[in-house]
Amino acid sequence: MNVTMTVNGQEVTRDVEPRMLLVHFLRDTLDLTGTHWGCDTSNCGACVVHLDGKAVKSCTVLAVMCDGHRVDTVESLEKDGELDPIQQGFHEQHALQCGFCTPGMIMTARALLNENPNPTDAEIRVAISGGICRCTGYKNIVSAVRWAAEHERAGQEA
């Protein structure tokens, strides 16, 4: 069936099987491979994207359920060659090693800061608790989100 949705600001229409999961629609149909396909069971958080501005695990959403809705992936964050503060924070604070969990962690953190620009470390840890990272022990991810929050607030006050 035909689905039309706005992905990273662009309207796309494709003919898909109802059983196609959003993660595969993004990666295989639209070639947006920034979103990682991980556990398939909504446990690992690698596939997190924003659906109408809310963080969701795209392995557990059907593409057809997004018909008429807005989807944003990690590819939407960089603007005119400028990294999003969260991407920059991951770079500054060495918040990734293998990088597999990173797109999901970044989109989860982006959703957090959109709602709560000044989270405590405890709030950051709760927010990313649906993501699994095998490399960092999470400490540097928390630091990266805090870095992004501080720089974003400083940028807004400037």
Add this chain to the structure above:
Amino acid sequence: MQTPASFEYERATSLDGAIAALNERGADARVIAGGHSLLPMMKLRLASPGHLVDINDLAELAYIREEGDEVRIGALTRHVDLLRSDLLAERFPVFRDAENVIADPVVRNRGTLGGSLCQADAAEDLSAVCSALKAKVVIRGSGGERVVGMDEFHIGPYMTAVGSGEILTEVRIGVRPGAGSAHEKVERRAGDWAIAAASAAVWIEGNAIADAGVALAAVGLTTIHLDRAEELLRGKPPSDEVFDQVATIASEDCTPMPDGRGPVDYKRHLAGVLAQRALQRATSRALHQEA
């Protein structure tokens, strides 16, 4: 790669339309809301509906409001909204206790109250919450609505009173004076299913417990409502002694299976401890001894 078997998909634009679509397809049709129970089941071929009716556009099914002497919650209300509701936190803090430990914040953005109850997984927390609170659910079909108590709602593992062509639309919880409620859960890691969990509610009048409800999750084939505990508590002043007895009842009346989460004797012990703690905290809240 896990993908569901093929099915037809339909987006409902009204509740009546959704019910009509379900009736047309009979038992082969399922409602999909958050999809966080149904889609994993379909990937594993534990469920293979031929037709899905998507009710996510039915915004009229997402609400939390007080009406008369009841709090009414729409079936499409998401976990995140149950967690953040100040009305629920004031009236029935057991919801916030449970929602803080159900899955993770990203899953809670999608999963719904109605979906959790209709999944009828014995390890699911909200079924214990609603059971302890003696909630009633509204089930709607082409012939109209019926209201069913939680004790009649779960008829077996993954089986509910919601029939073919019907939708659960609302959960109703009576507001009575002197209420306190709490949920306790032990899990292996953040966001996991419970090893055991207990919900407790008490309604205190004067110095005595006028009514109580205690329910267990993850330690039997279905959510377990502890009728013996309720009978014991009713009419008695709250005391450590009576709560100890409830712990014993919880340990005796659950029917856990040994698995990777632990052996039977451990789970029985845990069920008792958690029932006792939930009851103590529910009582403290009823007596306003806990902020």
